[in-house]
Amino acid sequence: xxxxxxxxxxxxPQTHLFEVEVAVSGFDQVSYDFVMPSWTPGSYLIxxxxxxxxxxxxxxxxxxxxxxxxxxxxxTWRVPAPAGHNVILRYKVYAYELTVRTSHLDTSHGxxxxxxLFVYLAGQRGHPVTLSIAVPYADWKVATGLPxxxxxxxxxxxxxxxxxxxxxxxxxxxxxxPRHHFQADDYDHLIDCPVECSNHRLLTFDVDGVxxxxxxxxxxxxxxxxxxxxxxxxxxxxxxxxxxxxxxxxLFILHLTDSGSGGLEHRNSSSNAVPRWSFRKPADYxxxxxxxxxxxxxxxxxxRITPAxxxxxxxxxxxxxxxLWVMEGFTTYYTPxxxxxxxxxxxxxxxxxxxxxxxxxxxxxxxxxxxxxxxSFDAWIKLYRPDENTPNTSVSYYLKGxxxxxxxxxxxxxxxxxxxxxxxxxxxxxxDDVLVTTYRDYTLHGEGVPDDAFQSIxxxxxxxxxxxxxxxxxxxxxxxxxEDYLARAGLGLSYGWKxxxxxxxxxxxxxxxxxxxxxxxxxxxxxxxAYNADLSVGDEIVALDGYRISEGTxxxxxxxxxxxxxxxxxxxxxxxxxxxxxxxxxxPYNKVEITPRPDPTPEQxxxxxxxxxxxxxx
Numbered sequence: 001x002x003x004x005x006x007x008x009x010x011x012x013p014q015t016h017l018f019e020v021e022v023a024v025s026g027f028d029q030v031s032y033d034f035v036m037p038s039w040t041p042g043s044y045l046i047x048x049x050x051x052x053x054x055x056x057x058x059x060x061x062x063x064x065x066x067x068x069x070x071x072x073x074x075x076t077w078r079v080p081a082p083a084g085h086n087v088i089l090r091y092k093v094y095a096y097e098l099t100v101r102t103s104h105l106d107t108s109h110g111x112x113x114x115x116x117l118f119v120y121l122a123g124q125r126g127h128p129v130t131l132s133i134a135v136p137y138a139d140w141k142v143a144t145g146l147p148x149x150x151x152x153x154x155x156x157x158x159x160x161x162x163x164x165x166x167x168x169x170x171x172x173x174x175x176x177x178p179r180h181h182f183q184a185d186d187y188d189h190l191i192d193c194p195v196e197c198s199n200h201r202l203l204t205f206d207v208d209g210v211x212x213x214x215x216x217x218x219x220x221x222x223x224x225x226x227x228x229x230x231x232x233x234x235x236x237x238x239x240x241x242x243x244x245x246x247x248x249x250x251l252f253i254l255h256l257t258d259s260g261s262g263g264l265e266h267r268n269s270s271s272n273a274v275p276r277w278s279f280r281k282p283a284d285y286x287x288x289x290x291x292x293x294x295x296x297x298x299x300x301x302x303x304r305i306t307p308a309x310x311x312x313x314x315x316x317x318x319x320x321x322x323x324l325w326v327m328e329g330f331t332t333y334y335t336p337x338x339x340x341x342x343x344x345x346x347x348x349x350x351x352x353x354x355x356x357x358x359x360x361x362x363x364x365x366x367x368x369x370x371x372x373x374x375x376s377f378d379a380w381i382k383l384y385r386p387d388e389n390t391p392n393t394s395v396s397y398y399l400k401g402x403x404x405x406x407x408x409x410x411x412x413x414x415x416x417x418x419x420x421x422x423x424x425x426x427x428x429x430x431x432d433d434v435l436v437t438t439y440r441d442y443t444l445h446g447e448g449v450p451d452d453a454f455q456s457i458x459x460x461x462x463x464x465x466x467x468x469x470x471x472x473x474x475x476x477x478x479x480x481x482x483e484d485y486l487a488r489a490g491l492g493l494s495y496g497w498k499x500x501x502x503x504x505x506x507x508x509x510x511x512x513x514x515x516x517x518x519x520x521x522x523x524x525x526x527x528x529x530a531y532n533a534d535l536s537v538g539d540e541i542v543a544l545d546g547y548r549i550s551e552g553t554x555x556x557x558x559x560x561x562x563x564x565x566x567x568x569x570x571x572x573x574x575x576x577x578x579x580x581x582x583x584x585x586x587x588p589y590n591k592v593e594i595t596p597r598p599d600p601t602p603e604q605x606x607x608x609x610x611x612x613x614x615x616x617x618x
Contacts, residue, residue: 002026037315040115050075061086109198114191145269218256220276265298308448324376329401490604507587533582543570
């Protein structure tokens with residue numbers, strides 16, 4: 001019977017090199033093409049993981065003699081099959097990029113995403129595979145969403161029985177003694193289960209009899225019991241939408257790092273990174289639990305409710321869809337809503353969170369040029385490759401998709417079955433029903449959602465046409481009418497400035513970075529006065545109307561002016577002294593408030609209460 005077995009070891013973690021063996025047997029082929037993915041699902045950018053492969057070799061499994069091979073393309077190795085057709089590959093992968101989408105190995109842990117480490121046998125991605133992992137230290141554990149291979153089977157495939165400690169006498173000897181054995185349905189399953197090897201801490205809880213674990217690597221100021229309880233509440237709140245859990249085990253990998261944060265979803269696990277000292281302050285902790293909620297919600301969106309093109313994608317090149325505004329945008333919308341339903345956010349804070357998103361969109365001139373569908377399609381060349389002009393030409397499908405979801409949820413909730421108001425009919429349909437319907441009609445039938453089918457799903461739930469909505473806000477670039485939709489829930493929307501900034505309403509339309517006492521232009525926004533006034537990124541502003549500008553003083557000087565005032569800026573561009581005259585515009589709003597109206601109708605109160613799960617704020 002044909003078999004594919006992977007072995008990963010890390011005998012010298014200080015070198016940041018994973019050592020990989022791939023044993024292939026029983027396939028009747030003249031030659032084998034082994035392919036390293038160029039990207040990893042969930043992160044839509046060609047990252048060329050083959051660049052980290054070194055010391056590649058191929059062996060005849062029977063004789064252990066080297067086989068000739070050729071690098072057939074940037075990420076494909078072609079190996080002629082020996083007489084017995086059994087081949088062993090050995091290679092090393094450099095891994096020292098600590099993100100949720102890459103791999104990282106040092107003496108404190110070994111973390112990897114399969115797409116970074118494992119080649120696949122071309123034409124055999126659907127074949128079952130097994131995996132053995134050898135860890136370098138006795139106190140290291142292995143956490144992954146992969147099911148463990150029974151010890152008897154592990155012993156049968158030549159991987160050892162895991163009953164003794166690994167040795168450290170070199171590459172070949174080390175491979176004889178792996179300690180952890182796993183199985184995967186196929187290659188896609190293998191790489192969709194990241195692996196954390198370390199002396200991590202495990203927090204465990206059950207929901208509906210299903211075990212969930214949080215594997216914490218790194219030291220921080222977390223409260224384990226609070227983190228466990230709050231994560232359990234998140235799982236329960238998300239489960240309630242779909243009526244059950246679609247897996248038999250779930251793992252949260254949580255890296256506590258010195259800076260930065262991020263997450264990546266998988267079918268029954270997620271990788272998450274957060275700043276290690278960010279568990280105490282309420283705002284920081286909300287970001288952590290929100291990140292876990294976001295990545296967990298992807299159990300359904302992306303991993304099961306998935307675009308049709310993601311059902312059979314290719315790891316060597318881009319896989320396009322126009323539905324990322326749904327897959328990521330809806331997940332972003334549900335993040336504060338799930339926290340609210342879990343009792344972790346107040347209604348007021350939930351609205352404040354959506355207000356922050358509305359403000360961020362208002363500060364993105366690119367919303368006038370790029371639609372949500374276009375942003376989804378162009379993820380491969382736009383979202384992960386931002387530059388100074390990105391805000392002027394692009395919009396995030398996370399952000400705009402979330403706010404489209406907000407409007408669509410309010411639209412669905414406000415529709416009734418007939419003319420004339422009946423409060424019993426209000427809120428009978430919501431965005432929850434769109435997700436559940438999609439899951440029922442597509443996921444449970446093993447199908448992905450075609451790009452052009454999602455509107456009809458929403459219309460099925462709405463009980464009528466949503467053509468203008470999709471034409472204007474999904475495929476078009478019309479401004480999202482937040483005031484009109486929030487009014488349906490008895491809410492008002494207002495823009496303004498925070499605190500002292502209320503008096504500082506004149507602006508240049510630039511973002512300035514302070515560096516060593518200098519004011520350097522970092523971005524020039526297309527909807528500001530500087531855009532057409534020969535002010536460019538990299539310019540150093542040194543004076544305003546002939547008076548020196550020092551670090552932190554530009555905003556103070558602008559506070560003395562009003563929109564419409566003409567000013568002269570003195571600046572250096574590539575060491576050349578220049579003067580630019582322009583008319584000041586209005587400083588962008590930096591505050592949005594969503595607040596209850598004083599005289600809501602019964603319909604508005606009912607919608608608010610059902611949407612946010614709370615009584616009307618008196």
